[in-house]
Amino acid sequence: MMALCACAVTTAAPVPPPLAPPLVPYVLENTEVRDIRAAALHRDYQLFVALPDSYATSGRRYPVVFITDANYAFPVARSIASRLHKHAGLEEVIVVGLSYANGESGNYSRRRDYTPTVSRNGGDRSDMPGRQQAFGEAAAYGRFIATEVFPLIARQYRADMDRKIFVGHSYGSLLGLQILLTRPDTFDHYILGSPSLWYDRGVMFDREKAYAAGHRDMPASIFFGIGSRETLAPGKTRSRAEERFDMVADLRDFHGALAAHRYPGLTSTVKVFADEDHASVFPLVLTHGLRSYLKRKQ
Amino acid sequence: MMALCACAVTTAAPVPPPLAPPLVPYVLENTEVRDIRAAALHRDYQLFVALPDSYATSGRRYPVVFITDANYAFPVARSIASRLHKHAGLEEVIVVGLSYANGESGNYSRRRDYTPTVSRNGGDRSDMPGRQQAFGEAAAYGRFIATEVFPLIARQYRADMDRKIFVGHSYGSLLGLQILLTRPDTFDHYILGSPSLWYDRGVMFDREKAYAAGHRDMPASIFFGIGSRETLAPGKTRSRAEERFDMVADLRDFHGALAAHRYPGLTSTVKVFADEDHASVFPLVLTHGLRSYLKRKQ
Numbered sequence: 001m002m003a004l005c006a007c008a009v010t011t012a013a014p015v016p017p018p019l020a021p022p023l024v025p026y027v028l029e030n031t032e033v034r035d036i037r038a039a040a041l042h043r044d045y046q047l048f049v050a051l052p053d054s055y056a057t058s059g060r061r062y063p064v065v066f067i068t069d070a071n072y073a074f075p076v077a078r079s080i081a082s083r084l085h086k087h088a089g090l091e092e093v094i095v096v097g098l099s100y101a102n103g104e105s106g107n108y109s110r111r112r113d114y115t116p117t118v119s120r121n122g123g124d125r126s127d128m129p130g131r132q133q134a135f136g137e138a139a140a141y142g143r144f145i146a147t148e149v150f151p152l153i154a155r156q157y158r159a160d161m162d163r164k165i166f167v168g169h170s171y172g173s174l175l176g177l178q179i180l181l182t183r184p185d186t187f188d189h190y191i192l193g194s195p196s197l198w199y200d201r202g203v204m205f206d207r208e209k210a211y212a213a214g215h216r217d218m219p220a221s222i223f224f225g226i227g228s229r230e231t232l233a234p235g236k237t238r239s240r241a242e243e244r245f246d247m248v249a250d251l252r253d254f255h256g257a258l259a260a261h262r263y264p265g266l267t268s269t270v271k272v273f274a275d276e277d278h279a280s281v282f283p284l285v286l287t288h289g290l291r292s293y294l295k296r297k298q
Numbered sequence: 299m300m301a302l303c304a305c306a307v308t309t310a311a312p313v314p315p316p317l318a319p320p321l322v323p324y325v326l327e328n329t330e331v332r333d334i335r336a337a338a339l340h341r342d343y344q345l346f347v348a349l350p351d352s353y354a355t356s357g358r359r360y361p362v363v364f365i366t367d368a369n370y371a372f373p374v375a376r377s378i379a380s381r382l383h384k385h386a387g388l389e390e391v392i393v394v395g396l397s398y399a400n401g402e403s404g405n406y407s408r409r410r411d412y413t414p415t416v417s418r419n420g421g422d423r424s425d426m427p428g429r430q431q432a433f434g435e436a437a438a439y440g441r442f443i444a445t446e447v448f449p450l451i452a453r454q455y456r457a458d459m460d461r462k463i464f465v466g467h468s469y470g471s472l473l474g475l476q477i478l479l480t481r482p483d484t485f486d487h488y489i490l491g492s493p494s495l496w497y498d499r500g501v502m503f504d505r506e507k508a509y510a511a512g513h514r515d516m517p518a519s520i521f522f523g524i525g526s527r528e529t530l531a532p533g534k535t536r537s538r539a540e541e542r543f544d545m546v547a548d549l550r551d552f553h554g555a556l557a558a559h560r561y562p563g564l565t566s567t568v569k570v571f572a573d574e575d576h577a578s579v580f581p582l583v584l585t586h587g588l589r590s591y592l593k594r595k596q
Contacts, residue, residue, distance in 0.1 A: 024330075075373035076373070088578065287578045
């Protein structure tokens, strides 16, 4: 036995090192991806669902956050909501990310689904070869959320569908305003960051007036947030027709117009975050927007 | 044939609907998870690596961000860095998340690996059944990063190892200070959020003095950030011995002590973020800390 061992050690071919296991990508814990066919839109989307830590054991229902531009925003929102729960005592939530349409670029999908109109100023060129860029389908996309996404979430999860929160940024906030000014009770709280109110020569200002002409109330809770640097470049004067706009001034004007109607059912605040710009402000808007609505633990 | 068909349609058992595909979790694109054995620590960890969009085609090297508490911070950092590139023109980076030790709770792992000492005030109880909580191994964990993590990253990726960025928050910033006050040139930029300077009756203040006694320079770039609400509860007076501390005042004191030495190689700034607290400030610290170091595209 000894001799055999020694022989094996000295003369056998070297044993190859064990194969390294293949690399896997990073997976977000407690998340699920669901396919959803938008029947009226004839397109396929995905829902990214993040469940709170206590979900499996609590039996409770949770407020549910629907978030646009989810490829960027879903991982951020899930981490922020979890930290606000653990370290600041806010309620846990379910986060539902709304994907771009399957097979489409993010730009292509969001320009079509989040904008309320085809802009009179024209719009960006398509970044998908062979497909002309579409715009102005926010109304239809909003109906998809309300009539197809909501029932799926209500059926599959212990979501408190009386406490639905909308989160958008930039064009995503245009979609939020489209829903707000059509059926404000679609969501129970709207978190709207840096809305693109300059879009189509300020068309959402017209929509706001039209809503006011037809309604005496707007049952909604809104948190608007924007970075203080989202203003006009120095030396420029505002001109929506020429797309020289000051997003902070636009937001103050819009909020002022909403507030002037004194809708009894409307709660609305604006927060301007010092030193932040369009690229950096989203995590702040989300944090403060959630704080303005979610309850603290007892 | 016709008869057979008709018969089958009317009398066969109903065809079961196709099985729904199993749900998959949400995967972060362009990420890889690598196992790493910490040889000196006799423990296993993981590295979560996020590659920038241009990585596959550019052939370039990228600055590399090493981030603690990665289970929370990695998904956030990856999204923020990507957005700062796309919308604010900052350089792209590789993000490397430093996991907790395999099989350990986050609390257990970070208390041991991120704290510089065993606190004279005692420390939190272990949340792992049957295992007493360990503290004070930041020096050893820092050596693991420098001698085992760095070579792996340098070998596997086009990382510019002359542009390494450390990111920590809370206890994670204690680890950063431990490294800074031992081998400041370990990283080229330190982003340190809300450091737990109260830890062990302010031991990092003593370490700072000891470094100053032995050195004439500190070659380092540091961005400190903290929330304005991370102060003492009203009516309390500061007493580190009794763990009544004001983290904002502590940070200003610490930064003042560093600055007083006028180290020629040190660049250090403090930013206090209005209205933010320990639970909410991290995305801001990261955003401004990256901006203070990364270059803008031409």
